[in-house]
Amino acid sequence: MIELKAHFKKIWAKLAAIYGGSIILFLAWMLGIFAIVSLALFLFFNSAAPTTLTITSGEEGSIFQKNALKYKAILAREGVKLTILPSNGSIDNLNKLADKRVKVDIGFVQSGVVGNVKVDKLMSLGSVAYQPMMIFYRGESKSLIADFAGERLNIGEPGSGTRSLALNLLKENGILPGGRTQLIEKPSLNPVEDLLQNKIDAIFVMGDSVSLQLIKDLVKTPGINIFNFNQADGYTRRIKYLHKLVLPEGSIDLGKNIPVNDLNLIAPSVELIARDTLHPALSDLLLDVANEVHGSASLFVKSGEFPNLNTQEYRISPDATRYYKSGKSFLYRDFPFWMASFINRILVVLVPLLLILIPAVKLAPSIYRWKIQLSIYPFYKALLELEKDAFGSTLDVNKRQEIMSHLDELEAKLSKIKIPAAFADMFYGLRGHINFVRTRLLAEQISDATE
Template sequence: MTLPTRLLWSLLIAACLVGGVTWAILLLRPPNQLTLAAGPEDGAYHRIAVQYRAILARDDIALRILETAGSAENARLLADGTADVAILQGGIDVAGETVEAIGTIFYEPLVLLYAANALISPNPTHWAGLRINSGVEGSGTRAAFDAFEQAVGLRPDANEHSALGYSDSIAALLDGQLDLAVFVAPIDAPYLRAAFESGAIGVLQLDFIEAISRRMDNASLVQIPPGTVSLDPPIPSGPRQMLALEARLAVRHDMHPALMNRLTMAALELHGGRDILQDEGDFPSVSGTVLPVNNSARQLIVNGPSTWHDWLPYWMAAQLNRVVILLLPLFFIVLPLLRALPGLYAYAQNYRVWQNYPVMRTIEDELESGSDPVTLDEMAERLTELDDHLAHLRLPAAYRQTAFQARVHIDLLQRRIITERRRLAAEAEETASVAAGAESTATS
């Protein structure tokens, strides 16, 4: 091969490598936009969605936030593919099998606010004829309060229900148009803070709250310490025990792995710290999601990010992590095979010679048992063909010794055939001589 030809081949191989790497990079790079179903603009979910948008923008991922009535609508939009991501309240079902969870991300207490001058029984089984705002249709609050009524045995028609928004329900309480307003939201939500600070609204502490929590699916108890909302004046003024649900970050199961990875990292950043209701590391959590948890998200939450997350673009780090996980089992299979390959290759080359030994062994056995001249000629012819075959066998230099040894064995057999021919010829000559002597004696 001439120098120009070698240079041409080198350039061609280099171009193929560059093209392959470029293609792989383009294939690994995820879409640069997502749609998140949040909630009403004045709600806590929308506020959290804005924080997610700011974090994802660092990696040039545009997050479009859908304003919705709440968790029930979020679940529907996620199921039909309108949204890629959604924040869902605990207990909200998602139709179909196209949705996974990244994890639970924070507690949402079930907050019951009442006008301070209203007489509301702490035992919910006694509620009758109350004007209750239980959330708009499609909201998680409405779904949670429906579950609450079933848990305590309240008929839906025992009280008068309205469907006001968060801020409107606070105003209605202050105006005396409502007796009770239901919220499922972080305790420090802005509209709740405004209600607490008004001084005209109280937080209802339920009787038998532990028993109620055990009757409600996906509900747990949280302790609200005094001063949670404000230290001066202290709001609440005393400890509160509340029912709480765990909000979940849910995604479409076919989301690009790199985006799944980036969302999980954002969830760890936003929800992994300590606050009034949780200790550091409590969230995100892979338990209590009801939905199946995405495997990549589970690995990140349980084991933390890998070392290359610090020095690779997020989309490369995510894919590299998946490739390593997939290839690790193969490594333990392929490595022993690679170590065995030289031995297998040597055996294969030697076997090309060894497979001819049965023919030689058969001829050797026939020689031991004695043969006539015709059989000896046939043996010699077979050995000649075998020797010619081994002489033309293409073997690597390191394995030609085996063929040489086989040909030496053939040569020894050929010599034995020659010796056997001579012996048979001598016996025939001696037999003929004895016969001639006997005939001569008989004639005389």
């Protein structure tokens, strides 16, 4: 550290000798101001909330995809463009979000599909819906999933939340891949015909990976039954992320009384997952959209039940926590999104800038005075040396004349310095001190002559 200081002093001395210490300090001051302004401009342009988002949704016609389209329309009103990225369902969405190479910001993911995926860079904005599992089958009524053992079951394609939950449910009933039960993972072009034509015995469906129209067709086709989860309470105890739902009698079609009796279903919740780089303003905006899309009453939920923070597998976004407690920040609550974003950017830059510049402005006069003093102090140093030589010992005539010449030279150099009027006292004070030394020398010269 001592060597470093000594090296710095040497560099400073060389620069000061060449350019002058006051000029170097002034340039350093200006460089500091330039750096502060550059930082302010950088913060201004980089603190803006993005106006584009990408969501990974689901297959064409799926509930995930339809909800993404609703999000897109609402965000467009606020000047935010949403790009919808199709997927095979929840697991595919989660993998895309966890992969930095994929350009995506948010996605719908049902609970229970994390597995070995690293989710440390992901966060939940909350649960937005239930995603009921429905099993359609033909033949005699079944009361247990174990009754499907040995049959041909279409459990959904890889990447879908349907397949993940189906495998979990079958495992709980002792049905494992590779056994006598045939587990079909290829998507069917016409599941209704496959069931009626005895190509499969049952199909597991969820809204993340199949279209709503397909579910309606399956529900309304004679000869195809909907599985009633009689053990729904038991499943929700054993698999913590599941919820029990009831599909009331006639709720799908009152005229045809579909279903013919109350049906128990089980469902994971669906979460809106985002990368942890999501801008806070967009987080607020997305939760506003989620309230509009998912907040009303439907077949399985009460009004205002979603979105909520009932999540267990992902860390909760701090911005989402603040939103659920107190709503949007006041700027985004009282102004249009684009205007609030602009005002917020100004505040982000202006407040730190003022905290830096106000003290800097106050210090500027002192620094400027110090700069002027630096131009005067070398003359005082030279004058002190001359005074020491003049009065430190007895002088002969020649030595006195030499000192008088130095005083004249010093005064001549001083007269060439340009000093602002505000600092004239320093200039004339130095000239007075030079005259004081000269007068004293003259007095001693006269005294010596009279003796």
